Amino acid sequence: MSVTDLQFAVLSSLASGRRHGYGLLRDAEDQLEKSLPIATLYAALDSMASKGWILPDGEEVVHNRTRRYYVLSADGMQILKRRADQLAAQAQLAQQRLREGNGKAVTA
Numbered sequence: 001m002s003v004t005d006l007q008f009a010v011l012s013s014l015a016s017g018r019r020h021g022y023g024l025l026r027d028a029e030d031q032l033e034k035s036l037p038i039a040t041l042y043a044a045l046d047s048m049a050s051k052g053w054i055l056p057d058g059e060e061v062v063h064n065r066t067r068r069y070y071v072l073s074a075d076g077m078q079i080l081k082r083r084a085d086q087l088a089a090q091a092q093l094a095q096q097r098l099r100e101g102n103g104k105a106v107t108a
Contacts, residue, residue: 003083005032006044011053011080014072018057021045021068045070053079 003011009028013019019027025041048054053076057069072080 001079001082003079004044006036006040007048007053008080008083010041010044010048011072011076011083014054014070014076015080018069018071021070024070048076052076 006028009031010024012031013024013027021038021041024045025036025038028041029036045054049056049070052073054070055073057071059066059068061067
């Protein structure tokens with residue numbers, strides 16, 4: 001199953017507990033080191049909810065704005081774990097290859 005960087009960031013954020021959309025946006029921006037349009041986040045949230053990876057977990061009004069909360073589902077936890085394991089294996093392989101090549105790049 002393919003997981004985008006944004007989906008991974010959201011799943012990772014929700015692994016620590018219930019979060020609202022704006023909090024997820026800020027955390028995803030920190031993880032990805034780039035600014036994201038809010039519409040991009042909500043499209044990802046809708047997609048992940050439709051796949052059963054995350055679940056809506058209520059709303060509250062703060063300063064006349066509605067905050068929608070989300071939690072990680074059991075399926076989402078499995079997707080996150082699987083992708084985290086894949087990334088760890090890829091990083092380990094890259095580190096091994098860097099050691100084998102003494103970390104030297106070829107220059108032109």
